[in-house]
Amino acid sequence: MIVVAALVLGSFSAALIRIWRGPSGADRMMGAQLFGSSGAATVLVLAAMLEDWSLIDVALVFASLAAVTVVAFVERTERASMPQ
Template sequence: MTAFWWTVAALLLVTLLAGLIRIWRGPNPADRMLAAQLFGTTGVAILLVLAQAMQTPALNDVALVLALLAVVAMVAFVRRARPETEEPE
């Protein structure tokens, strides 16, 4: 069963590589941010698979922190990308 988990982790690493290529070659900041989200999501999935394969529960906590950081990064991007509007008086 461990070989199965290692194979899944390897396939997720291939997906991670595709996301890194998209970050590098993305034509605009939104494409790069979506690729970064893919990077974060795949990173969480890899950590969860490795936690299962190595039977290390601490990796679950690391995956949770990485997921929270991905959300914070997305919120920061959206707040920066949103156009400034005047507040009504």
């Protein structure tokens, strides 16, 4: 179980590097998305490790709000580049 947590945290830091270096905005957004899903995975593993199953609700909120920021990002660039 601790191995699973360590691997998912490794995924966290990889996403951090991609956000930091990412040449374009799309890369940064992608990093944020990986952060969201690996955050949900971390919370799930924590729920099993701490035997506190109410943490599952947190992961549910993580999963259902994952797309909101991406949609906001796309809507921003779309409107800015639209010929009015």
